[in-house]
Amino acid sequence: MKKDWPLWEVFIRSKSGLSHKHVGSLHATDEVMAIENARDVYTRRNEGVSIWVVESKYITASDPDDSDPFFEPAKDKVYRHPTFYDVPDEIKHM
Amino acid sequence: MTHLNLEDQFQAKIDAETKIEPKDWMPEAYRKTLIRQISQHAHSEIVGMLPEGNWITRAPSLRRKLILLAKVQDEAGHGLYLYSAAETLGANRDELVQQLLTGKAKYSSIFNYPTTSWADIGAIGWLVDGAAIMNQVMLTRASYGPYARAMVRICKEESFHQRQGYEIMMTMAKGSPAQKQMAQDALNRWWWPSLMMFGPKDDDSAHSEQSMKWKIKRKSNDELRQQFVDVTVPQAEYLGLTIPDPDLQWNEDRGHYDFGEINWEEFWNVVKGNGPCNRQRIQARVKAYEDGAWVREAAVAYAEKKDQRKLVSPKAQAEAA
Ligand SMILES: [Fe+2]
Ligand SMILES: [Fe+2]
Numbered sequence: 001m002k003k004d005w006p007l008w009e010v011f012i013r014s015k016s017g018l019s020h021k022h023v024g025s026l027h028a029t030d031e032v033m034a035i036e037n038a039r040d041v042y043t044r045r046n047e048g049v050s051i052w053v054v055e056s057k058y059i060t061a062s063d064p065d066d067s068d069p070f071f072e073p074a075k076d077k078v079y080r081h082p083t084f085y086d087v088p089d090e091i092k093h094m
Numbered sequence: 095m096t097h098l099n100l101e102d103q104f105q106a107k108i109d110a111e112t113k114i115e116p117k118d119w120m121p122e123a124y125r126k127t128l129i130r131q132i133s134q135h136a137h138s139e140i141v142g143m144l145p146e147g148n149w150i151t152r153a154p155s156l157r158r159k160l161i162l163l164a165k166v167q168d169e170a171g172h173g174l175y176l177y178s179a180a181e182t183l184g185a186n187r188d189e190l191v192q193q194l195l196t197g198k199a200k201y202s203s204i205f206n207y208p209t210t211s212w213a214d215i216g217a218i219g220w221l222v223d224g225a226a227i228m229n230q231v232m233l234t235r236a237s238y239g240p241y242a243r244a245m246v247r248i249c250k251e252e253s254f255h256q257r258q259g260y261e262i263m264m265t266m267a268k269g270s271p272a273q274k275q276m277a278q279d280a281l282n283r284w285w286w287p288s289l290m291m292f293g294p295k296d297d298d299s300a301h302s303e304q305s306m307k308w309k310i311k312r313k314s315n316d317e318l319r320q321q322f323v324d325v326t327v328p329q330a331e332y333l334g335l336t337i338p339d340p341d342l343q344w345n346e347d348r349g350h351y352d353f354g355e356i357n358w359e360e361f362w363n364v365v366k367g368n369g370p371c372n373r374q375r376i377q378a379r380v381k382a383y384e385d386g387a388w389v390r391e392a393a394v395a396y397a398e399k400k401d402q403r404k405l406v407s408p409k410a411q412a413e414a415a
Contacts, residue, residue, distance in 0.1 A: 024178050024179075029397035044251075
């Protein structure tokens with residue numbers, strides 16, 4: 001009987017101090033195989049010091065069709081950025 | 095406010111160089127074109143391992159063997175990145191593989207030529223990977239995000255492929271007269287099929303125009319082919335080898351090399367399945383798929399058994415660990 005192997009998303013920390021970043025996906029039957037395959041597929045040239053894998057079905061994403069209204073609340077709040085404020089020339093450091 | 099329909103909005107995004115991501119709305123034809131192109135590309139990487147794999151056990155030194163192994167392993171990786179990219183469009187991995195095995199899907203015709211001498215490994219790295227790089231560098235800017243990102247990764251790995259091939263050619267071209275002759279013979283056999291890798295002439299290319307409009311491609315087949323000839327001729331001259339084209343000549347006015355007409359009859363013949371190794375290549379893939387079936391099934395059975403155990407007694411599991 002044929003069964004598709006589940007899909008996993010792969011995240012790699014390229015070096016200590018940096019966050020894990022999504023690099024792609026792969027198929028594996030379980031988490032051990034997913035980690036080992038991720039090493040062989042995505043880090044053949046020392047691209048990572050740590051790997052996370054998560055089955056793709058567990059990822060919840062925001063809806064791209066809805067992204068304009070969804071991110072709208074942040075758009076008119078320019079006062080959250082430092083460039084919104086005038087600092088007098090006399091003040092050298094702020 | 096102007097009302098744009100979905101298709102116009104999509105094209106406006108493309109024109110503004112905004113990348114398309116998997117869950118974004120896209121025309122069905124864009125999706126289909128990409129699935130076809132990306133999966134063909136993936137199949138090419140996978141089938142492309144066969145002609146070179148032929149020489150792993152017969153590499154002339156341990157150094158060459160290690161390098162060739164690493165290169166062929168990279169090609170397997172390229173295939174996997176690309177299958178994953180195709181899956182983001184809703185394609186199913188196993189269906190894609192079936193399309194390759196049943197001959198429904200195409201792959202690059204270059205891999206239907208045999209590798210009859212060690213020099214062919216040099217010529218493949220230099221010319222075949224060289225031609226592939228030209229195409230893939232362009233594709234790093236493709237409008238579909240996952241495809242473009244896979245290409246960035248692939249291009250980083252490809253440049254060693256071409257260099258190791260050129261190194262083999264240099265060694266042989268500077269070797270004994272017999273070795274130099276082998277290198278020349280390999281160039282003679284791989285030159286024209288390499289030019290064919292860029293596909294039919296622009297006038298005869300069925301999908302080109304729409305793909306350019308969608309910015310999947312950014313250069314036409316003929317542009318890429320010309321670019322390849324222009325950079326490769328000096329490389330052949332450096333080797334002291336002769337490109338097998340009596341019409342090859344620098345054209346001062348155009349600022350490009352003129353070159354002879356490709357044998358399009360041969361091109362279409364190989365595309366249609368009648369190249370020297372078409373059947374052998376597919377047979378090798380089918381055999382690998384069938385021979386590996388028990389491994390795939392055993393892995394699924396093992397994972398299911400483990401899951402069962404977790405359900406029965408999570409605590410016992412934790413203690414055993
Ligand atoms: Fe490749
Ligand atoms: Fe390559």
